[in-house]
Amino acid sequence: MTAPIFELLQQQLVPADADAASTTAAADATTPPVRSLGVQHGVLVLAITPAALLPLAQRLRDEFTFDLFLDVTAVDWPGEALRFEVVHHFYSTTHKARVRLKIRVPESDPTVESLTSLYGSAGYMERECHDMYGIVFRGNPDLRPILLYEGFVGHPLRKDYPKQKEQPLVPYRPPQSALVR
Amino acid sequence: MPLSAEPILQPPIANPVQAVFTASRDDTTVVNIGPSHPATHGTVQIIAELDAEKVVRTDVHCGYLHRGFEKECEDHTWHNLIPYVDRLNYCSALINNFAYCDAVEQLMGIEITPRTKYLRTLLAEYNRVADHLTCVAAQLMELGALTAFLYLVTVRDSMYEHLAALTGARVTYSYGRIGGLAFDVPAGWFKRLEEILGEYEQYIERVHGLVDRNRIFIDRMRNVGVISTKDALHWGFTGPILRSTGVPRDLRKDTPYLAYGELDFDVPVGINGDNYDRYYVRMREMDESVYMVRQLLEMIPEGPIMVDDRRCVFPDKALVYTEIESLINHFKLVMEGPVVPAGDIYLAHEGANGELGFYIVSTGDGQPHKVHVRSPSFVHMGGVHTMLNGYQLADIVTTFGSVNMIGGECDR
Numbered sequence: 394m395t396a397p398i399f400e401l402l403q404q405q406l407v408p409a410d411a412d413a414a415s416t417t418a419a420a421d422a423t424t425p426p427v428r429s430l431g432v433q434h435g436v437l438v439l440a441i442t443p444a445a446l447l448p449l450a451q452r453l454r455d456e457f458t459f460d461l462f463l464d465v466t467a468v469d470w471p472g473e474a475l476r477f478e479v480v481h482h483f484y485s486t487t488h489k490a491r492v493r494l495k496i497r498v499p500e501s502d503p504t505v506e507s508l509t510s511l512y513g514s515a516g517y518m519e520r521e522c523h524d525m526y527g528i529v530f531r532g533n534p535d536l537r538p539i540l541l542y543e544g545f546v547g548h549p550l551r552k553d554y555p556k557q558k559e560q561p562l563v564p565y566r567p568p569q570s571a572l573v574r
Numbered sequence: 575m576p577l578s579a580e581p582i583l584q585p586p587i588a589n590p591v592q593a594v595f596t597a598s599r600d601d602t603t604v605v606n607i608g609p610s611h612p613a614t615h616g617t618v619q620i621i622a623e624l625d626a627e628k629v630v631r632t633d634v635h636c637g638y639l640h641r642g643f644e645k646e647c648e649d650h651t652w653h654n655l656i657p658y659v660d661r662l663n664y665c666s667a668l669i670n671n672f673a674y675c676d677a678v679e680q681l682m683g684i685e686i687t688p689r690t691k692y693l694r695t696l697l698a699e700y701n702r703v704a705d706h707l708t709c710v711a712a713q714l715m716e717l718g719a720l721t722a723f724l725y726l727v728t729v730r731d732s733m734y735e736h737l738a739a740l741t742g743a744r745v746t747y748s749y750g751r752i753g754g755l756a757f758d759v760p761a762g763w764f765k766r767l768e769e770i771l772g773e774y775e776q777y778i779e780r781v782h783g784l785v786d787r788n789r790i791f792i793d794r795m796r797n798v799g800v801i802s803t804k805d806a807l808h809w810g811f812t813g814p815i816l817r818s819t820g821v822p823r824d825l826r827k828d829t830p831y832l833a834y835g836e837l838d839f840d841v842p843v844g845i846n847g848d849n850y851d852r853y854y855v856r857m858r859e860m861d862e863s864v865y866m867v868r869q870l871l872e873m874i875p876e877g878p879i880m881v882d883d884r885r886c887v888f889p890d891k892a893l894v895y896t897e898i899e900s901l902i903n904h905f906k907l908v909m910e911g912p913v914v915p916a917g918d919i920y921l922a923h924e925g926a927n928g929e930l931g932f933y934i935v936s937t938g939d940g941q942p943h944k945v946h947v948r949s950p951s952f953v954h955m956g957g958v959h960t961m962l963n964g965y966q967l968a969d970i971v972t973t974f975g976s977v978n979m980i981g982g983e984c985d986r
Contacts, residue, residue: 433918
């Protein structure tokens with residue numbers, strides 16, 4: 394079952410010369426900014442470069458009415474050149490269709506653009522992803538820890554984070570400083 | 575013996591939560607509400623800046639249960655996760671169960687049997703009623719309407735006992751299985767179900783009579799915690815909160831799954847997006863769910879509840895003890911778990927609070943590479959401050975009750 398909006402999206406967003414290569418291909422100058430990975434389980438999946446995210450999300454929201462930003466998360470593929478795969482999920486209440494964006498970023502510079510300027514819901518979810526995987530969302534005005542405390546070392550959902558690891562205790566801070574940034 | 579002059583050393587307790595702001599004016603105060611405030615539920619902390627009784631701005635922290643749901647998932651077989659998904663939204667665990675199982679089944683390409691399909695739909699709707707009852711009851715109790723609370727919780731308790739008779743557990747059912755259900759419905763269960771639906775209707779009518787036109791209730795609920803459609807979409811709200819603003823977005827209608835395509839039901843929507851609308855949307859939704867359960871009772875066919883697929887379904891015990899293939903099959907399913915083909919899937923069901931999505935990545939192994947849950951409560955916490963700012967301090971209690979935040983869903 395393919396929604397008509399998917400064909401339109403593929404025509405409009407994916408450059409004609411882009412081939413549906415695997416997601417693991419390294420991002421270099423020859424990588425097309427948007428590649429279609431086809432419709433998987435009723436969801437249009439696009440593999441994009443980090444630079445293409447913000448303009449693409451803007452177009453998705455403004456031109457194609459993808460008005461709900463559902464989720465952002467990351468997948469850890471240890472040992473690969475581009476270790477993290479940041480996955481964004483969008484939903485359109487008009488077309489009742491879903492789009493998934495996949496971005497590969499290296500461990501040395503796990504940075505993608507933040508979508509907080511477009512969707513308010515991105516704020517909390519990017520904070521969670523930042524906590525759990527150490528992905529840096531450039532432009533998020535409030536990237537404080539959300540589930541972990543200040544001073545937590547490491548990122549628990551990375552594959553190399555041991556399950557049994559103990560964390561140092563939170564150092565004592567005087568109560569009056571608790572509300573002062 | 576004289577008391578020691580040395581002060582007793584305080585244990586090193588630090589506040590791990592820092593507010594994003596300090597008081598902006600001289601005449602405002604920053605107060606902490608929570609964590610675990612008696613008038614709210616869950617481990618939530620709201621740092622609010624108050625101008626007398628008025629909330630100027632808030633910073634909402636969702637808290638953390640330290641259960642490590644997603645990390646644990648990567649270390650267990652696909653089957654063994656089912657008890658973990660139960661504990662996400664413990665008010666409607668069956669919906670979590672079925673959403674997770676559905677996601678894995680779609681990834682494996684399994685089509686469940688007709689009886690399972692209808693039973694799952696029925697149980698999901700039944701559990702949605704229980705969840706909404708909990709939410710509405712808690713909200714009313716927080717406003718002091720104790721009688722209404724007792725009425726609603728009476729029905730909910732009948733449902734919990736009834737579900738315990740089916741699944742063996744009061745709230746953490748673990749009833750779904752990849753490829754079907756744990757076991758079939760016991761004798762007489764459907765008869766008792768009809769009795770409870772009748773009981774529900776009696777009590778819900780009394781609650782409508784008690785509060786719907788109650789002056790205090792309306793004054794506390796109308797035009798409080800208002801959110802516009804645009805804001806609700808912007809902040810990613812789904813479920814009853816989004817519907818209370820007038821958007822008829824319901825995954826059961828939009829992209830029908832299980833047996834929802836064959837059922838007749840309405841999607842109740844509100845007008846204002848205030849607390850009263852959220853209360854009323856939930857009340858109406860329960861009626862729709864009961865209507866659906868009644869339809870489903872007529873539709874459930876006889877037949878097996880598990881698919882015949884040896885990749886995920888345990889062979890009969892009689893075969894395990896007599897056949898070597900079945901013995902090996904059983905052993906491999908226990909030790910290595912079902913093998914799910916490599917790939918990823920995002921599958922969402924309409925949970926009681928909104929869109930409950932599972933993003934699952936498999937590498938073709940017996941264990942998931944990643945299980946991510948898109949839980950409605952967590953996303954709602956990101957935008958709840960828009961519903962709190964500008965109202966009175968006491969309104970935080972009602973508005974927060976109408977969001978129905980579940981701590982287990984905020985966990986990762």
